[in-house]
Amino acid sequence: xxxxxxxxxxxxxxxxxxxxxxxxxxxxxxxxxxxxxxxxxxxxxxxxxxxxxxxxxxxxxxxxxxxxxxxxxxxxxxxxxxxxxxxxxxxxxxxxxxxxxxxxxxxxxxxxxxxxxxxxxxxxxxxxxxx
Amino acid sequence: xxxxxxxxxxxxxxxxxxxxxxxxxxxxxxxxxxxxxxxxxxxxxxxxxxxxxxxxxxxxxxxxxxxxxxxxxxxxxxxxxxxxxxxxxxxxxxxxxxxxxxxxxxxxxxxxxxxxxxxxxxxxxxxxxxxxxxxxxxxxxxxxxxxxxxxxxxxxx
Numbered sequence: 001x002x003x004x005x006x007x008x009x010x011x012x013x014x015x016x017x018x019x020x021x022x023x024x025x026x027x028x029x030x031x032x033x034x035x036x037x038x039x040x041x042x043x044x045x046x047x048x049x050x051x052x053x054x055x056x057x058x059x060x061x062x063x064x065x066x067x068x069x070x071x072x073x074x075x076x077x078x079x080x081x082x083x084x085x086x087x088x089x090x091x092x093x094x095x096x097x098x099x100x101x102x103x104x105x106x107x108x109x110x111x112x113x114x115x116x117x118x119x120x121x122x123x124x125x126x127x128x129x130x131x
Numbered sequence: 132x133x134x135x136x137x138x139x140x141x142x143x144x145x146x147x148x149x150x151x152x153x154x155x156x157x158x159x160x161x162x163x164x165x166x167x168x169x170x171x172x173x174x175x176x177x178x179x180x181x182x183x184x185x186x187x188x189x190x191x192x193x194x195x196x197x198x199x200x201x202x203x204x205x206x207x208x209x210x211x212x213x214x215x216x217x218x219x220x221x222x223x224x225x226x227x228x229x230x231x232x233x234x235x236x237x238x239x240x241x242x243x244x245x246x247x248x249x250x251x252x253x254x255x256x257x258x259x260x261x262x263x264x265x266x267x268x269x270x271x272x273x274x275x276x277x278x279x280x281x282x283x284x285x286x287x288x
């Protein structure tokens with residue numbers, strides 16, 4: 001099954017890196033949405049079906065933690081798996097995010113192999129080259 | 132912490148070299164500022180603050196052509212690509228952001244939580260570049276022959 005994926009990061013460069021990494025990891029993508037902050041992401045989530053969200057934490061206007069809290073207060077959005085992609089390496093912060101419902105935490109810089117492994121764990125796997 | 136400035140410099144060189152290699156396939160080594168090649172492209176500086184068990188600021192300055200090369204390598208594009216030129220400053224900020232997270236883990240371990248600011252970047256004049264090079268907290272690196280200056284300053288350590 002090809003996935004609708006939302007990438008949330010205030011850096012255009014990081015959004016491009018994640019898109020490139022998903023392609024290199026051969027993650028099957030139907031549609032790739034991007035947002036520069038949590039507010040933009042919630043607007044996209046309210047108008048579109050999204051299977052998986054990759055989100056940064058530190059962003060202007062609305063950060064990743066506030067966005068995740070709002071997602072989990074919504075009956076539909078709370079079913080969408082969220083993967084946090086961040087520069088921070090604190091295990092305490094990772095545990096906090098997991099208690100908020102975050103499915104996985106990827107630390108920058110990351111490899112296509114790691115991204116693929118995380119997506120496979122969350123989605124239950126996919127066939128190579130499927131798109 | 133004994134002689135933290137020297138420890139900071141050691142961590143800066145190690146982490147910046149590692150992140151440059153993993154993120155942008157660029158290879159760096161420590162270099163005396165006196166041995167830096169001259170740059171005619173101008174200079175860019177980016178900085179961010181952090182707060183937690185200790186507070187501080189991490190700053191990084193590079194030549195403008197290094198900034199474009201960094202973006203091209205990160206994005207897998209040609210340096211002369213217009214898209215790369217537009218994203219050069221953003222790529223530099225993201226490089227600093229990633230390095231900052233790694234530096235704080237190297238210094239404080241994996242348990243403490245730090246709040247990081249959003250990096251800011253701007254062009255600097257050669258006089259500011261030279262002043263940063265004379266800062267006793269600064270270290271110099273050559274990354275694929277491009278000059279890089281970095282400095283970490285902390286309070287309440």
